[in-house]
Structures are given as C-alpha cells and as structure tokens.
Amino acid sequence: xxxxxxxxxxxxxxxxxxSRARVTFALLVIALALSSLSFFLGPADLTPYELVSGLxxxxxxxGVIAREIRLPRAVLALFVGAALGASGAALQGLFRxxxxxxxxxxxxxxxxxxxxxxxxxxxxxxxxxxxxxxAVAGALVSAGILYLLSRAGAGVMALVLxxxxxxxxxxxxxxxxxxxxxxxxxxxxxxxxMMGSLKDRTISDLxxxxxxxxxxxxxxxxxxxxxxxxxxxxxxxxxxxxxxGSVRRRVVFGVALATGxxxxxxxxxxxxxxxxxxxxxxxxxxxxxRLILPSAFGGAALIALADIIVRFADxxxxxxxxxxxxxxxxxxxxxxxxxxRRDA
Amino acid sequence: xxxxxxxxxxxAYGARRILSGVTATIxxxxxxAIVGPNGAGKTTLFRTALGVLPSDGVISILDHDLAxxxxxxxxxxxxxxxxxxxxxxxxNAQRLVALGRLPHRKPFAPPSAADxxxxxxxxxxxxxxxxxxxxxxxxxxxxxxxxxxxxxLATSAPILMADEPAAxxxxxxxxxLMRLLKDEARRGTAVLVTxxxxxxxxxxxxxxxxxxxxxxxxxxxxDQALDDATLARVFGIRALRVREGEGSAVLxxxxx
Numbered sequence: 001x002x003x004x005x006x007x008x009x010x011x012x013x014x015x016x017x018x019s020r021a022r023v024t025f026a027l028l029v030i031a032l033a034l035s036s037l038s039f040f041l042g043p044a045d046l047t048p049y050e051l052v053s054g055l056x057x058x059x060x061x062x063g064v065i066a067r068e069i070r071l072p073r074a075v076l077a078l079f080v081g082a083a084l085g086a087s088g089a090a091l092q093g094l095f096r097x098x099x100x101x102x103x104x105x106x107x108x109x110x111x112x113x114x115x116x117x118x119x120x121x122x123x124x125x126x127x128x129x130x131x132x133x134x135a136v137a138g139a140l141v142s143a144g145i146l147y148l149l150s151r152a153g154a155g156v157m158a159l160v161l162x163x164x165x166x167x168x169x170x171x172x173x174x175x176x177x178x179x180x181x182x183x184x185x186x187x188x189x190x191x192x193x194m195m196g197s198l199k200d201r202t203i204s205d206l207x208x209x210x211x212x213x214x215x216x217x218x219x220x221x222x223x224x225x226x227x228x229x230x231x232x233x234x235x236x237x238x239x240x241x242x243x244x245g246s247v248r249r250r251v252v253f254g255v256a257l258a259t260g261x262x263x264x265x266x267x268x269x270x271x272x273x274x275x276x277x278x279x280x281x282x283x284x285x286x287x288x289x290r291l292i293l294p295s296a297f298g299g300a301a302l303i304a305l306a307d308i309i310v311r312f313a314d315x316x317x318x319x320x321x322x323x324x325x326x327x328x329x330x331x332x333x334x335x336x337x338x339x340x341r342r343d344a
Numbered sequence: 345x346x347x348x349x350x351x352x353x354x355x356a357y358g359a360r361r362i363l364s365g366v367t368a369t370i371x372x373x374x375x376x377a378i379v380g381p382n383g384a385g386k387t388t389l390f391r392t393a394l395g396v397l398p399s400d401g402v403i404s405i406l407d408h409d410l411a412x413x414x415x416x417x418x419x420x421x422x423x424x425x426x427x428x429x430x431x432x433x434x435x436n437a438q439r440l441v442a443l444g445r446l447p448h449r450k451p452f453a454p455p456s457a458a459d460x461x462x463x464x465x466x467x468x469x470x471x472x473x474x475x476x477x478x479x480x481x482x483x484x485x486x487x488x489x490x491x492x493x494x495x496x497l498a499t500s501a502p503i504l505m506a507d508e509p510a511a512x513x514x515x516x517x518x519x520x521l522m523r524l525l526k527d528e529a530r531r532g533t534a535v536l537v538t539x540x541x542x543x544x545x546x547x548x549x550x551x552x553x554x555x556x557x558x559x560x561x562x563x564x565x566x567d568q569a570l571d572d573a574t575l576a577r578v579f580g581i582r583a584l585r586v587r588e589g590e591g592s593a594v595l596x597x598x599x600x
Contacts, residue, residue, distance in 0.1 A: 228443060231431055231432050231433050231443065232432075232492075235391070236426050241447045285439070286433035
C-alpha cells in the first residue's frame with residue numbers, strides 16, 4: 001500500500017546486513033535477559049542461587065517454584081511473544097498492509113473461540129491436546145476466510161473490515177458459549193482465561209506451545225522470500241518464480257499454528273503483532289522477509305517485559321497480560337491509522 | 345529461433361472468452377508491439393505466456409513448450425512488468441530493483457556481485473541512478489515507472505514483456521523508454537510491449553501484432569500491420585502519416 005505506509009527514515013540506509021544482524025542478535029539477547037529476569041522475580045522470597053539450584057535439583061520449595069511456576073511462565077512468555085510478533089510481520093507482508101495483525105484480523109479471537117469450545121464441551125479434560133488443537137483450528141478458519149477474501153481480490157480495507165466482522169462473530173459465539181456454560185465457575189474460568197495471562201502455567205502448556213510455535217514460525221520464514229516479491233503485486237511475484245498460492249498457504253497455516261498455540265497457552269493477547277514490526281522497521285526497512293525473525297525476537301522481549309510489568313503493577317494480578325497489551329496496543333493502532341491517513 | 349510463439353492459443357476468464365485461436369511468433373533481438381483496442385486481449389496474451397492463466401493451444405518459449413519449463417527457469421527467462429505496476433511498501437528504489445534478481449538468488453543468500461552489477465546497470469539504463477536511495481513513494485509517477493522498469497530489466501532475461509510501460513511517462517521519457525527497449529533488443533532480448541500510442545508503436549518498434557477481439561488482426565512490420573485498412577477496421581480511425589526512411593510512420597489519427 002504505497003503512499004499510506006510511513007516513509008522510510010533516512011538513517012536506515014547505513015545499516016547494512018551486518019548491522020541488521022547485530023540488531024537481531026541484540027533483540028534475542030534482550031528477550032532472553034527479560035525472560036531470565038522474569039524467572040528470578042516473583043512473590044516467593046528466593047535468591048537467584050536458590051532458584052537456579054532448585055531448577056536443576058528440583059528439591060524443596062525452591063525446586064517446585066522454579067520448575068513448576070517460574071520456568072513455564074518465563075519460557076512461555078518468549079514463545080507466546082515470538083508467535084505473535086512473527087505472525088504480525090508475516091500477515092502484514094501477505095496483506096501488504098501495516099495494520100494487519102492476528103488480533104486486528106480476528107485470528108486471535110477465533111483461536112479464543114476454539115479454545116472456549118474445547119473448554120465448554122469438556123474436550124480439554126479428555127485430552128490435553130484438545131485445547132491447542134481447537135485454538136489452532138479456530139485460527140485456521142479465520143485466517144482461511146481472510147485468505148479466500150484476499151484471493152477473491154478484496155482490497156486492504158475490505159480485509160480489515162472482514163477481520164472486524166470475524167472478530168465480532170467469534171466474540172459473539174464465545175459469549176454464547178459462556179452464557180451456556182454449565183456452571184458459574186466454568187464461566188468465570190473462561191472469562192479470566194480469555195483476558196490473556198501467563199499466570200499459573202505449567203510445563204504441559206509448554207509441551208504444545210513450543211513445537212507449534214516453532215513449526216509456525218518456520219513456515220512463516222519459509223514464505224519470506226515470496227512475501228518480498230509480493231511487494232510488486234501478485235503477477236509480478238509470479239513472474240519472479242514465486243508460487244504465490246504456496247506463499248499464502250504457508251502464511252495462513254504458519255499464523256494459525258503460531259497464534260493458535262499462543263492463544264491456547266496465554267489466552268487472547270492482542271496488538272503485539274502490530275506494535276513490534278512497526279517498532280522494528282526503522283532498523284530493518286520495509287521488506288517483509290527481513291522483519292519476520294526479528295519480530296519474533298522483539299515480540300518475545302515485549303511479552304516477557306509486559307509480563308514482568310503486570311506482576312509488579314499489581315501483585316494480585318488483577319491486571320491481565322492481554323488487558324495490558326490491549327490498553328497499550330489499541331491507542332497505538334489508532335495513532336498508526338491517523339499517521340497513515342496523514343501520509344497518504 | 346523464435347523467442348516466443350503462440351499456436352492457436354485460446355483463453356477465457358470463466359465463461360468469458362478473451363483469446364480465440366491466436367497464432368503469432370515473437371523474434372529475439374526485436375521490439376514487438378502489441379496494439380489493439382481496449383479489451384482486445386493484450387494483457388491476457390501476456391498472462392497466458394506467463395502461465396498465470398491456463399490456455400488451450402501451444403505456447404513455446406525458446407522453442408520449448410511452456411508446460412515443460414520449471415517455475416524457476418521460466419522466471420529467469422521471461423521478465424514481466426505488469427500494467428500499472430506499483431510497489432506496496434515504500435522501500436528504496438535500489439532494493440526494489442534488486443527484487444528483479446530473486447530468480448537468480450538462492451533462498452536466504454545475500455546478493456552476489458553479479459546481482460549488484462545487474463541492479464546498478466538496470467538503474468543506470470533507466471536513468472534512475474540518481475534516486476536509487478530514495479523511497480519509492482517519494483518519487484513522481486514517471487520516476488517510479490522507470491524504477492519499476494529497471495526492476496524488470498535487472499532480471500537480465502532473454503524475453504522482456506512490458507504491459508503499457510509508456511503509460512505514466514512524459515513525452516521525452518516515452519522516447520527514452522522506446523530507445524531503451526530498442527537498445528535492449530539490440531542485446532538480443534525479445535522485447536514485447538503493449539502500447540496504446542500507435543505513433544510510438546509504428547516509429548520505434550520492429551514488429552507489430554494487432555489484436556482485435558481476441559484474434560490476430562495483423563502482424564508484420566509497422567507499415568504493413570498498421571495499414572489504412574487495418575486501422576479503419578480495428579480501431580475505426582484514419583492515420584495521418586509521415587514519411588520515414590523507406591516507409592511511413594503513423595503520426596496522429598482522426599475519426600473515420
């Protein structure tokens with residue numbers, strides 16, 4: 001969407017491949033550092049030494065806290081953030097629009113609907129795989145609808161509006177599931193879960209979230225070259241030897257796997273995929289391929305940081321992670337729209 | 345060797361038939377213009393040659409059936425500049441032109457010296473070197489058109505197809521475009537362009553293919569293909585001509 005996206009600032013140019021690699025490495029280090037910090041911080045009064053030895057030995061209260069509480073939370077923050085950041089960058093590349101993002105396009109709420117269905121019908125108690133599977137399926141349906149619309153030639157605005165419609169539908173169906181919930185506790189459980197949080201996650205959450213996220217991001221990275229070519233439009237991309245259909249499928253499946261896994265593990269966390277690629281463009285420029293992996297690392301860092309902030313803002317964690325990212329992300333989204341309007 | 349040949353090629357969008365039995369050959373080392381009224385099937389002919397649109401009949405590229413080409417080999421052989429081409433992200437001109445090298449690059453490999461040389465050369469030939477570092481959305485539509493053409497040239501393909509490349513250019517740049525295409529043909533490339541400007545087609549192209557309602561109305565040297573009878577029948581116009589060399593070129597036109 002030439003003309004509407006923000007101008008590339010001048011100081012990008014001196015950053016060649018090597019300095020981009022340096023920024024990417026720095027993002028990874030920051031993400032890992034924040035995740036480690038998250039591991040060491042918490043209500044239990046334990047020294048870093050106690051936590052590390054607890055992590056390795058598993059002995060005593062420190063062992064339980066390190067292994068069962070702190071580690072899943074710290075690691076999950078990385079993978080949830082990476083999934084959402086990379087998904088945002090890839091969706092923006094596919095739709096050639098800086099406003100595309102799993103939350104905005106309804107993918108997150110559809111994944112949430114899938115997860116609520118798994119909870120509501122008790123599928124989640126039958127198999128631990130049911131919750132992530134239903135979330136991925138929900139994400140796949142919405143990403144697939146957007147894909148079909150874009151194939152049918154829907155413009156960027158139509159796609160964004162379709163995302164709004166999909167999100168509303170998913171939210172309505174989720175509300176229906178909630179009001180039909182068998183008991184009030186189930187309802188409150190689902191509502192809290194949908195607000196997005198990394199609280200009280202276990203190793204079993206990692207078992208699904210990690211591989212699904214890794215496969216999802218790998219699919220997105222494999223589509224990167226095609227996303228660059230799509231900068232020139234679909235026919236030109238085709239003439240450059242790109243299988244445009246395959247690029248679309250990889251992005252749709254990759255986003256569904258990654259966002260589905262993230263949503264199953266952490267509930268609805270929006271706007272990460274919008275904010276992170278935007279913040280990174282000054283360093284990487286506009287080619288979608290360059291942004292996917294850095295957005296994964298940036299997303300990981302952002303969620304790790306956000307999860308630390310929500311714990312410290314309110315130790316009882318009434319401020320949910322998903323609520324916090326929406327409180328920051330939604331105004332950012334509005335600001336971005338205004339800026340794009342002005343540049344157009 | 346024919347660069348590109350169409351034998352009895354037909355194509356349709358759903359039930360709407362666009363091309364019916366097109367037979368034509370395109371030479372290497374020449375600029376061939378495809379002309380015809382709106383809806384005659386000019387763009388559709390390109391799309392069939394790219395394999396974007398399935399077609400009946402036989403399309404050969406460098407004497408090999410289109411179906412026998414791998415996607416990658418075809419991308420290195422046929423460069424294509426779509427009609428109204430544009431860039432969807434405001435990347436700088438040089439990096440945009442570098443996208444034309446994708447068919448030569450392995451996935452995740454950085455550009456080679458040959459890639460960089462091709463990009464620099466393409467920018468220079470399109471008189472776009474001076475804004476190589478500027479973002480594409482900061483350029484005028486004429487400058488942008490030249491950058492997008494450079495992107496197609498950078499592929500260094502033996503066949504170049506450009507759909508309406510003259511559309512956004514001012515008169516002086518239209519002439520430099522035609523000189524550039526002639527120069528490209530002199531290097532051995534088969535250059536195939538659609539043009540609405542019959543004066544440009546008749547003065548600067550070696551060969552003209554006239555399409556009318558999805559069929560070939562005429563093909564040959566500009567003098568023959570754009571003779572009075574064809575212009576009257578296909579376009580409903582009468583040409584005002586100017587003597588050029590041994591023949592004459594269309595200068596302007598009036599209603600019949």
